[in-house]
Every structure is written in C-alpha cells, then in structure tokens.
Amino acid sequence: MNQAVVRAAGIEDADGIAAVHVTSWRETYRGMVPDAFLENLSVARRAAQWRSSLSDPSNVYHRAWVAELNGQIVGFANYGFPQEEDEEFDGELYAIYLLKSAQGRGIGKALFTEAAKGLLALGSSSMLVWVLKENPARGFYEHLGGVYLREKPIEIGGARLMEAAYGWRELMRFRRG
Ligand SMILES: CC(C)(COP(=O)(O)OP(=O)(O)OC[C@H]1O[C@@H](n2cnc3c(N)ncnc32)[C@H](O)[C@@H]1OP(=O)(O)O)[C@@H](O)C(=O)NCCC(=O)NCCS
Structure with a gap:
C-alpha cells in the first residue's frame, strides 16, 4: 500500500480540498443530514471559499x-482559534475529513496530530472539536484521548440536530507525534 503524504495546504489545493469536503460530507452524513442539503453542496462554491481563506496567510x-495518496488529495484538516469564545479551550479543530476509501490506515491520526502541533505553534495549549452526536467519528476522538465536554443544538438544512464537543486540555503530548 502506498504511503500517504501529509503536508501544509496551499491555495493550489483549494479544488482538491473542496472535492474531498463535498464527497466526505455525502459519504458521512447520508441519513443524518437531509438529502436535499447534501445534494445541494457544490464543489465549486466550496473551492471558492477555500481559495479565499487559503490565499490569506x-x-x-x-x-x-492535506493528505495525498498517489498525488491526489484524499483528506484534510483545518484548525485555528475557537470560533465561539471558550473559557477553557484556546484552539479548535474545525474539520477533519477523509474520503471513505482512504480511511482506516492512519491518515486521520496523522492529520489530527499535525493540527494539534499547528495549534501549539500558534500559541494554543488546548483544543476542542464539535462532532454530530450520531457521527461514529466520536469514537476516533475518544480513542485519541478527547474528553466529552457538552452538547448543543445545530440546524443543518432545516433539520435540528445535536452536536457534541470533545476537548484535549493539554496538546503538548502530541508535539512529538
Ligand atoms: C474520523 C476520521 C477522520 C478518522 O480517520 P482515519 O484515517 O479513518 O483513522 P485512523 O486510521 O488514523 O485511526 C487512528 C486510530 O483511531 C482509531 N479509530 C479510527 N476511527 C475510529 C472510530 N470511529 N471509533 C473508534 N476508533 C477509531 C483507529 O482504530 C486507530 O487506532 P490505533 O492508532 O490504535 O491503531 C475519518 O474516518 C473520517 O474522515 N471520517 C468521516 C468524516 C468525519 O466524520 N469527520 C469528523 C467530522 S467531526
């Protein structure tokens, strides 16, 4: 099996990230999120958003x-300061998505570790992530030491869903990961 390459994303990756973003949403959230919302996702719209954010260093x-296999982007993670101010956590993993065909071979853990190290480099010492309550990815976060924090409602495509927060109070342990 070929080894994945995990590297910092640049503006030229916007199309590849957007394609993974939309495909992974459809693969992951079918049955959790309304079909109409998933069908309405657009790679072109996502790519424009990614291009704009990646062009501002x-x-x-x-x-x-991003993670690449055979020169093709198969996964990505992005992170930064918490989107909603938080009393305890000063970093957030906003998203981590892999194509189904690339899952289960260590790429998610590699991207997660780079996000944790990236947050340390930004000066954060802790991290939280929000995940849909029904998403089996909760097991991934728990496996990596995430502590369940709380839940809140979220509206996606007209459906009222719940999401759960997991937190890592000390990111230093990922520094050598
Ligand atoms: C969740 C996700 C990022 C995990 O990435 P992955 O590449 O499949 O996971 P890895 O192969 O790196 O697994 C790392 C470790 O976590 C474990 N693990 C992975 N997924 C798990 C799960 N759902 N439940 C419990 N453990 C899990 C693996 O067994 C592995 O354990 P090990 O290090 O002891 O061998 C990936 O499956 C994914 O993109 N899922 C769909 C999108 C999604 O739900 N994203 C999260 C949105 S909040």
Missing part, C-alpha cells in the same frame, strides 16, 4: 493540512 482561522 494571516488568516489563523483557516490553517489547513
């Missing part, structure tokens, strides 16, 4: 890493 809200 001072934008700490969109630091991103």
